[in-house]
Amino acid sequence: MMAALMGSTIEAVLMTAPGRPLERRRVDLPRPRSGGAILETVASEVCGTDVHLWHGRLAGVPYPIIPGHVSVGRLLESGGEVADVEGRAIAPATLVTFYDVYGACGACWQCAVARTPNRCPKRRVYGITAGADDGILGGWAERIEILPGVRLVPLPEGIDEADFLGGGCGLPTGFHAVERAGVALGDTVVVQGSGPVGLNAAIFAQLAGASRVFVVGAPKARLEAARRLGAEDVLDLAEIAAPEDRVRWVRDRTSGRGADVVIEASGNPAAVPEGLDMLRDAGRYVIVGHYTDSGETALNPHRHVNRKHATILGCWGYEFTHLHRSLAMLARHASRFRWRDLVTREYALGDAQRALEDMERLAVVKALIRPGR
Ligand SMILES: [Zn+2]
Numbered sequence: 001m002m003a004a005l006m007g008s009t010i011e012a013v014l015m016t017a018p019g020r021p022l023e024r025r026r027v028d029l030p031r032p033r034s035g036g037a038i039l040e041t042v043a044s045e046v047c048g049t050d051v052h053l054w055h056g057r058l059a060g061v062p063y064p065i066i067p068g069h070v071s072v073g074r075l076l077e078s079g080g081e082v083a084d085v086e087g088r089a090i091a092p093a094t095l096v097t098f099y100d101v102y103g104a105c106g107a108c109w110q111c112a113v114a115r116t117p118n119r120c121p122k123r124r125v126y127g128i129t130a131g132a133d134d135g136i137l138g139g140w141a142e143r144i145e146i147l148p149g150v151r152l153v154p155l156p157e158g159i160d161e162a163d164f165l166g167g168g169c170g171l172p173t174g175f176h177a178v179e180r181a182g183v184a185l186g187d188t189v190v191v192q193g194s195g196p197v198g199l200n201a202a203i204f205a206q207l208a209g210a211s212r213v214f215v216v217g218a219p220k221a222r223l224e225a226a227r228r229l230g231a232e233d234v235l236d237l238a239e240i241a242a243p244e245d246r247v248r249w250v251r252d253r254t255s256g257r258g259a260d261v262v263i264e265a266s267g268n269p270a271a272v273p274e275g276l277d278m279l280r281d282a283g284r285y286v287i288v289g290h291y292t293d294s295g296e297t298a299l300n301p302h303r304h305v306n307r308k309h310a311t312i313l314g315c316w317g318y319e320f321t322h323l324h325r326s327l328a329m330l331a332r333h334a335s336r337f338r339w340r341d342l343v344t345r346e347y348a349l350g351d352a353q354r355a356l357e358d359m360e361r362l363a364v365v366k367a368l369i370r371p372g373r
């Protein structure tokens with residue numbers, strides 16, 4: 001069967017430009033490069049980033065692209081032996097995901113001096129900043145090309161694609177935000193935003209030792225998910241519309257002081273001053289929801305930052321370590337948090353357009369594309 005695929009073509013979905021309907025095309029299936037591999041796609045996530053891509057909200061995107069940055073597949077063929085991070089060979093047919101970032105050079109100032117490869121100018125991401133002309137570098141396709149140097153990660157025993165993609169990119173991103181916040185035992189944490197990043201931040205805040213987690217967001221289905229995942233209380237933005245009332249809601253639940261940690265995962269600039277008002281003096285505020293530029297907001301430097309003695313941290317993307325460790329946590333806690341239940345709907349490759357539009361209007365928490373359908 002593998003021989004039959006060589007030199008053949010496979011079906012992929014292309015996003016040719018912002019705002020244009022997605023196109024189904026047959027593309028050439030390459031042979032794996034030395035140190036690289038070809039995966040048979042099992043499932044790929046649909047997330048808010050795909051909507052941003054379709055709206056043209058991200059800079060430096062080499063359209064046309066094959067969307068789908070976080071994916072799961074079976075190892076079909078490799079260019080020589082491929083191994084996991086512990087050096088164990090990965091056998092054909094193993095169910096794997098991979099770190100979607102590649103190309104960070106290790107040699108530039110950002111990589112080598114500042115040790116922030118997440119800001120390396122050469123860094124590229126499958127399904128986002130990888131062009132369709134460079135290969136099948138996105139998961140909305142029947143096969144995915146793994147370039148040499150891209151790190152494959154076998155899914156842990158007992159974990160399947162729905163478990164992992166129920167977390168999706170929100171899993172390592174939420175994990176990273178909680179790590180960045182330095183959540184401590186007994187902390188009270190407010191999460192602004194109830195999308196996948198916010199929900200995963202709520203999960204990992206609890207696993208990091210937070211005694212109480214509150215989630216501020218919308219719509220209802222996402223807030224119900226937050227409750228199921230252990231949020232003590234949720235605030236529906238549609239019900240409490242005035243920012244000062246939302247701040248009071250948090251203060252009423254924290255002896256008037258505000259939360260120890262507030263994690264912004266909403267993408268709304270106005271959430272930032274509001275979240276700082278929800279934060280206690282000397283608390284920690286992490287901004288992870290502004291993956292795209294949604295505009296400006298005004299802060300009062302005296303009240304929001306200086307007098308408050310606040311720590312404000314940005315959180316850009318995630319490193320391999322966050323993927324690796326968040327997946328280990330998922331494997332350990334999948335029965336408690338049931339990430340797979342966050343998958344609201346699954347779509348065949350031919351229904352990718354509908355999946356994108358459902359995500360655009362927040363009709364789904366997490367959606368999967370299953371090319372094999
Ligand atoms: Zn670099």
Ligand SMILES: [Zn+2]
Binds near residue numbers: 047048049050070168
């Ligand atoms: Zn994503």
